[in-house]
Amino acid sequence: MQEVLSTQDLAPTSRARAARLVTSEGFQRVVVGLILLNAVTLGLETSDTVMAGFGPVLEFIDGALLLLFTAELALRIFAFRGRFFRDPWGIFDLLVIGISWAPSGGDLAVLRSLRVLRVLRLLSVVPSLRNVVGAMLAALPGMGSIVLLMGLMFYVSGVMATKLFGESVPEKFGSLGDSIFTLFQLMTLEGWVDDIVKPALENHPWALLFFIPFIVISTFVVLNLFLGVIVESIQTLRETRESADAGAAQAATDAAASAAHADSGMLLSELRALRAEVAALRAERG
Template sequence: MLLGQDLAPTLRARAARLVLSAGFQHAVTGLILLNALTLGLETSATVMASFGPILELIDGALLLLFTAELSLRIFAFRGRFFRDPWGIFDLAVIGISWAPSGGDLAVLRSLRVLRVLRLLSVVPSLRNVVGAMLAALPGMGSIVLLMGLMFYVSGVMATKLFGESMPEKFGTLGDSVFTLFQLMTLEGWVEDIVKPAMEQHPGALLFFIPFIVISTFVVLNLFLGVIVESIQTLRETRESADAEAAQVATDAAASAAHADSQMVLSELRALRREVAALRAERS
């Protein structure tokens, strides 16, 4: 019993070293990319007619490997695994893959492609980008509020200006907001919106051009600015943490060297005292 208790921490430590090793991470990344390829091939009727059973066999084998990898991580890190959001994400993705896909739950079979999203938890650079985007959400809230106010004010104005001449586009506030959203995306804005409006209202460009400039360029750049600032802040925080860790390691090494030198000096003093005592005895 005691042997088993002593062996478990050793096995966990070895499992943790294996999971955190670069080779293991690269192997998991390769399996995820292989799974992405097989899932994409399954969308082709021609490929499925020729290699369907093989692809399904590969998919099942990959699911077993992913489950084994997840079990190894849970064994290695125990409670720490469930405190890691990325661990919960991986557990949810693999759990969905094991859900029954027959009958009314057949839609769950298509959710197997979510395994590809595990690249977000495996590749550190992708984790950093997602972390930066999540950190930018509070700053984006103010921009979303600004955009909402702009769409509301512009929607009311567009309904009053063009509602009678273009009821299919600006007949109600909801129609106007939807049309303005299409205008913001620049999808068919000239032929579908601006030219028909200018046939009835020659000065319509005085409304549409400022709206396009503000919504498409200014607001989009605000979003990009918030995300870039978040990425920069995250990078600076990580670099600061690395610098502090390096400084702590340097201080610890210096402290250890100082302690060693003090120990050597004390041993030299003791040796000198012993030599002096021996000389005194001989004299």
């Protein structure tokens, strides 16, 4: 019975120590360093020359790093238990490490290339990267409206371009699908003058009246709307966290002031009691 009690007493202490370890700044720096080392080794494995000279060494390092990442993940699960599986970043790390352990031979050889996903664990380890990802996820509803607007604009412009330039430039605007793809290339400004605009201008001198407004709206307006939504989301998230930190600091200040007031009241009560005793003693002597 004594042995069971000692084991039960030891378990929470061990989990607390593990939690303090995995959340410590030094431990996080080591994990970041290992992830960066893994990123370098995975990049070197793409070179045939490097693999010919150091292939076994790189494979050994990759296997050792996978074991270390697995041990780190197991330590976090031991420390936090159920809370680990309620954390989206914990599930993300678990999936990334699980994919790395999947067999990579035969038909599953493509999974070997997915080992590079371990580099994405920087998103869950570095707080600033987590903040950016959180802001982007929070911006998805607003971005969805912009995507809908862009899709509507591409569809309407694609139909117009097909009817206007389909016969003269069939390789670019021969069908609705070709027109939408060409308009997407036009939005990226990749070879838009020589490949798209000039062939259309040969038969339609007024074609710039269609292409220039489309470029202005799609490239300089709609894409900047995406950036605006993301920046606003990051700013809102930052203000929310600053407000939460300020609220916590104010609560701590109020608690300290309340405690000091309580101590002052207690001291005042003791002084009054002492004065009453002194007055009673003087009355007895008198």
